[in-house]
Amino acid sequence: VEHGQIIHNCLVLKTDCCPSIYTSRKNIEFVFAPELKQIHEDRMFCDTDIKNVYMPKLSAISGTYCFDQTKLMKLDFPSLKTIDGRVFGMNNFERVNLPSLLTMTNVNQFFGCSKLKYFEAVNLQLIGSNCFGQCVSLKVVNAPKAQIGSSAFFQCKKLEVLVARDNDFYCNCKVCPKCKRMLEKCFLNGKLFTEMGIHGKIRIKCISIQKEELKKFLEKQQNLVLVGELLKKFAELEKFVLKFCQVDVYE
Ligand SMILES: [Zn+2]
Structure with a gap:
């Protein structure tokens, strides 16, 4: 197999850097690039039918619109540390986890990913300006070390x-939690989310067992107001865990 060859809709790239551009090519569904470390070309895979890639060493994408409007259903980039500009705009994936991502420069990195529900980048230092612009389904963002860019x-x-690390950023879209003065609630949910950890599904079970035991214990107690309050708290917690586990974010 030669570098640049397409076999059964799979593009094979053998080098650590590649200057070719595949914009709007409809005969590529997979990219096998085991040595690829950097992408500098703008629109390299823009507007393609690419569904999945194997790029375990890719650490930097500086080409804008590189993976814009693809058919990627997940982002499997375990080594990706930096992205520059609108790299993953207008895609249909629902979940993103970029464990190595450290920096986003410029703007619009995930612009218009209208199905994106869940974003996680635990090492990210900065969420770029307008990063999630018009990501109308976005529900959960887990980036504990990140500052937040404007809009x-x-x-x-x-x-x-x-x-995230702070809540001090500018926005005037009028509909996001920041504009609706609901950001504190989002952070509070974030705190619960972190405490819940990735074992949310196990927690549901634990909470319901705890609740039953607590109920039995409290039934024997005198202070009925306290009993009511505690049960209410448990019910809220359970509702929260159920809600965010059903997003299917842990699969
Ligand atoms: Zn806003």
């Missing part, structure tokens, strides 16, 4: 859970 959640009207 990062522009028109993200469904954002409910936010784990």
Whole structure:
């Protein structure tokens, strides 16, 4: 197999850097690039039918619109540390986890990913400006080390859970939690989300067992107001866990 060859809709790239551009090519569904480390070309895979890639060493994408408007259903980039500009705009994936991502430069990195529900990048330092602009389904953002760039959640009207380093950013979209003065609630949900951890499904079971035991114990107690309050708290917690586990974010 030669470098650049396409076999059964799979593009094979053998080098650590590649200057070719495959914009709008409809005969590529997979890219096998085991040595690829950097992408500098703008629009390299823009507007293609690419569904999946194997790029375990890819650490930097500086080409804008590189993976814009593809058919990627998940982002499997375990080594990706930096992205520059609108790299993953207008895609249909629902979940993103970029464990190595450290920096986003420029703007619009995930612009218009209208199905994106869940974003996680635990090492990210900065969420770029307008990063999630018009990501209208975005519900959970887990980036505990990240500062937030201006208008990062522009028109993200469904954002409910936010784990990030600060809440000081500009926005005037009028519909995001920041504009609706609901950001504190998002951070509070974020705190619960972090405490819940990735074992949310196990927690549901634990909470219901705890609740039953607590109920039995409390039934024997005198203070009925306290009993009611505690049961209410448990019910809220259970509702929260159920809600965010059903997003299917842990699969
Ligand atoms: Zn806003």
